[in-house]
Amino acid sequence: MSVEHNDPKAVVTGMWQALSDRDWQALAGFLADDCIYLDVPVGPAAAARGPEDIIKRLKIGLEPLAGYANFPGLMLHDGADVMYEHHEEWQWASGESALLKFVSVHQVRDGKVTLWKDYWDMGALSNHAPPSWLADFATADMSWIFDATGLA
Template sequence: MSVEKTVLDMWAALSARDWEGLKSHLAEDCIYLDVPVGPTAAAKGPDDIVKRLKIGLEPLASYENFTGLLVVDGVNAMYEHHEEWHWATGESAVLRFVTVHRVENGKISLWKDYWDMSALANHAPPSWMEDFASADMSWMYDASGVV
């Protein structure tokens, strides 16, 4: 499977919140790093990455990823795209991303999201940060010095 197809198929699964489909595109030792949060709050492995993603995405009334520019260089890909988040309480946010992926043997082995956290914090419901702070954090992996 090509790097491009692996990346786009993974994002299609995430956009559909197809958690098992998403996991099928991740290497067993894949590291997910939300760059604005920092390397001490990374996630490692498909199960923990999904736990991490569900904290933000599962409570949403709707979530969609919109494709953009994808540049591939060997096993590395840079993907410029955006997401739209909608809460049941009426709030919504447009989040613009540049994501860096490394794809090895048909699986994503590194996933780094670069985005503006204030774009989310300024538009999310007031309870959003409280809900995040009280979530299961068993997924946390310190990727300092690894990524």
């Protein structure tokens, strides 16, 4: 990881670049061992904890895509807290695509992301994904599920 450990914005920027590149090994380097990832539309009972399980969770949606890109937007921080407004474009090999608008909230401690919450519209994805998307998601490895109720 080649970011200034004392700069939460640089850590979050590096983390999102690694995700945009789908560089799972680099992404893991930005996440604390006890980091919680919470996809807010899904809820805290289906969060993921720790780099390995967070990456398992992210791969379910992103790894099968023919194209994926994160487009940077406004990033604000107050000490260890970083809010990032951005959007992603998902493209499937079958031709469907979706533009997803996000606000992501992060906490950074000692140069690592310790909490990552994504706020977005699930309908923006489900309305544009191929018909097989939900079925594929339903049969995916769910060993990553962590109940973060009361923790995030």
